[in-house]
Amino acid sequence: GAVVSQHPSWVICKSGTSVKIECRSLDFQATTMFWYRQFPKQSLMLMATSNEGSKATYEQGVEKDKFLINHASLTLSTLTVTSAHPEDSSFYICSARYLWEKLFFGSGTQLSVL
Amino acid sequence: SQQGEEDPQALSIQEGENATMNCSYKTSINNLQWYRQNSGRGLVHLILIRSNEREKHSGRLRVTLDTSKKSSSLLITASRAADTASYFCATDEGGANSKLTFGKGITLSVRP
Numbered sequence: 001g002a003v004v005s006q007h008p009s010w011v012i013c014k015s016g017t018s019v020k021i022e023c024r025s026l027d028f029q030a031t032t033m034f035w036y037r038q039f040p041k042q043s044l045m046l047m048a049t050s051n052e053g054s055k056a057t058y059e060q061g062v063e064k065d066k067f068l069i070n071h072a073s074l075t076l077s078t079l080t081v082t083s084a085h086p087e088d089s090s091f092y093i094c095s096a097r098y099l100w101e102k103l104f105f106g107s108g109t110q111l112s113v114l
Numbered sequence: 115s116q117q118g119e120e121d122p123q124a125l126s127i128q129e130g131e132n133a134t135m136n137c138s139y140k141t142s143i144n145n146l147q148w149y150r151q152n153s154g155r156g157l158v159h160l161i162l163i164r165s166n167e168r169e170k171h172s173g174r175l176r177v178t179l180d181t182s183k184k185s186s187s188l189l190i191t192a193s194r195a196a197d198t199a200s201y202f203c204a205t206d207e208g209g210a211n212s213k214l215t216f217g218k219g220i221t222l223s224v225r226p
Contacts, residue, residue, distance in 0.1 A: 006156070034213065043202065043218045044157070093156050101145060101206065103214060105156035 002028045002098040006106025013084055014114055021079045021109045023094030029074035030096035034103070035067075038091045050077040084113045119217055120203055126223040133190040135220045137203030138183075144208025146179055148188050151200045151219070160188075160201075195226040 003026040013019050023033055031052045036044040048069050049057040056069035066088075068080040077096075081088055089112050095103040120137045127133050139146070145164045149157040163170045163179045163186065170177045176189040190197055200221050204214040 004156075041221075044216045046213060046215070049213060091154070095157070101162060102147070102159050103149075103157075103204075104159065105149075107156045108154070110154065 002026075002096070002102075002104040004030075004094065004096050004104045004106045006094050006109060008109055009107060010110040010112070012112045012114065015085050016083055019081045019084055019111060021081075021092055021094070021111075023077045023079070023096070023106050025075045025096045025104075028096075028098055030077075030098070031074060033071060033077040033094055033096045035069060035077075035079050036093045036095070038093060038108075040091075044093060047079075081111065084111070086113045089113045120201070120220045122220060123218070124221045124223070126225065127193055129193060129195055129224055129226050131193055133193050133197070133222055133224070135188045135190075135201055135203075135222070137186045137188070137217055139186075139203075139205045139217075140184065141205070141207060143181075143205045144212065145206045146177075146186050147204045147206065147214065148175075148177060148186075149202045149204060149216075151202065153200075157202065190222075193222075193224045195224050198222060198224045 005024045033050040035047045038044050046059050047062045050069045050071040052071045052074050058064050071077040093108045095105045098104050147162045148160045151157045161172045161177050163177050174191045179186045200219045202216050202219045204216045206212050
């Protein structure tokens, strides 16, 4: 089946720094990738839809300048958390749409901002 | 916004028993999907059922869909300890820019 690789798996950073998370589709081309945020024992909240070669579509309430998304190729999307603060600490998961319907997920990135 | 609502929120059963999880949703859908998540990991796609389908099987999984009631159920038969995980239903309204909307999830614990 389709494989989505996400890294890093976890990252600890100081408040005010920026963190980049990568999401790669390894054996298929993904024109659309999705970025989610998940708090402990809660559901996934869609942050933005990343489209290859165009600007990402952000969900209501998600700061575009805070969470920069770049989808420069058909196999790579990146999420950069800029000037991270402790409230940005969360589990971030990417996914890529495969065959128009199913989503394949990366393994997630646990971000801890000190 | 939350679309799917699963129940129960948590389920604890003995190995070998069947586990039934329910999901209700609010809008018209193109398909409904069930995913599984082990703690601290990404989600794994389990099964997809389209709006014109009523029942689907995959191994020990059985999914039903009742579009008139806007509900779906996931049945795991002969559960195993390894089935312990969180299970999410997700709805897809279809269309060119469709996206999945996830429910809150059900935590399943299977006791060995």
